[in-house]
Amino acid sequence: MRRTAAYLLALGLAVPFMGFSSGFSSGAAAEPQRVVAVGGAITEIVYALGAQNLLVGTDTTGYWPPPARALPKVGYQRTLSAEGILSLRPNLLIVTEQAGPPAVLQQVQAANVALLALKDGRSLDDVEEAVQVLAAALNRRAAGAELRRQLAQERAALQRLRGQASAPPRVLFLMHHGGGPPLVAGRSTAADSIIALSGGENVVQEWRGYKPLTPEAAVALAPDILLTTTQSLEQSGGEAGLLRLPGVGLTPAGKRQRVIAMDALLLLGFGPRTARAAMDLHRRYQKP
Numbered sequence: 001m002r003r004t005a006a007y008l009l010a011l012g013l014a015v016p017f018m019g020f021s022s023g024f025s026s027g028a029a030a031e032p033q034r035v036v037a038v039g040g041a042i043t044e045i046v047y048a049l050g051a052q053n054l055l056v057g058t059d060t061t062g063y064w065p066p067p068a069r070a071l072p073k074v075g076y077q078r079t080l081s082a083e084g085i086l087s088l089r090p091n092l093l094i095v096t097e098q099a100g101p102p103a104v105l106q107q108v109q110a111a112n113v114a115l116l117a118l119k120d121g122r123s124l125d126d127v128e129e130a131v132q133v134l135a136a137a138l139n140r141r142a143a144g145a146e147l148r149r150q151l152a153q154e155r156a157a158l159q160r161l162r163g164q165a166s167a168p169p170r171v172l173f174l175m176h177h178g179g180g181p182p183l184v185a186g187r188s189t190a191a192d193s194i195i196a197l198s199g200g201e202n203v204v205q206e207w208r209g210y211k212p213l214t215p216e217a218a219v220a221l222a223p224d225i226l227l228t229t230t231q232s233l234e235q236s237g238g239e240a241g242l243l244r245l246p247g248v249g250l251t252p253a254g255k256r257q258r259v260i261a262m263d264a265l266l267l268l269g270f271g272p273r274t275a276r277a278a279m280d281l282h283r284r285y286q287k288p
Helices: 040-048 066-070 082-086 102-110 124-137 141-163 190-197 215-221 230-235 238-243 252-256 264-268 274-286
Strands: 035-037 055-058 092-096 114-118 170-175 183-185 210-212 225-229 259-262
Touching: 035 040, 040 055, 040 066, 040 092, 040 124, 040 141, 040 264, 082 102, 092 102, 092 124, 102 114, 114 124, 124 141, 124 274, 141 274, 170 190, 170 215, 183 190, 190 264, 190 274, 225 230, 225 252, 225 264, 230 238, 230 259, 230 264, 238 259, 259 264, 259 274, 264 274
Parallel strands: 035 055, 035 092, 092 114, 170 225, 225 259
Antiparallel strands: 170 183, 183 210
16 A cells, blocks of 8 residues: 655655656655665765665666766666666665656556656756755755755856856757767757756757757758767767768858767756756857
8 A cells, every 4th residue: 555655755846757646655664775766867966965875776877976887777767677676675766757667667666665756857946856855855954955055056156157148159959879860959858958057049949859850950940059968979970970960061050060069967967967067068158
């Protein structure tokens, strides 16, 4: 029988996940002792709170900070395996809305593992809320308060930096993993959010989510800057390979070779490093 675990404050910050109740559910233990974190930002926050001793595993997106790479992996967050998770004997599984499939999460809950589901981060407010929830869940409230103070200071520094800027650059986010056209990020994506947060303007506003980029659309969008992840850039054959994609080299950004690449988790993860990533991105916008 499901019950809410006693170690979660009723903050109203965790959200319903695929039919499960908000926050924790189905947990037998009163304290988290063995935790599996699914989502790179969640793993980062756990480390930032000094609670990494509780971690027994992460998904493949949980590779920062570097010690997290050595933890057992339970697969990619969207294609989890119940067997892989349960083999680590966790008493708490922390996930985001991206985690699945739902049947796997239901199977894990049925094995009496508590589930904490958080919404995907798309803003600095979301990051601070996730810190608050996880600090309460992992009994790291003092560390959580200190981390939130640090995040508030970094947010203020970002606002000051952005206040010194002139017109926002027109930015196109590309994701390419080899073969076929690249995907470009529209509204309601982490890429759209980080572009706005860093003081840029996403040139794709006609649609939500990701869509393949045609050569004609690339030219019509006319971005000043091409933004991508280091992982995508590597799989595209480097900057030269990215600029050889149909239409990309004909854009103002392509002609000037204005390509910015950042680690995918740092750029899109919306975790404790996001404000710093936005400041770094803003400074890189200003370079000729």
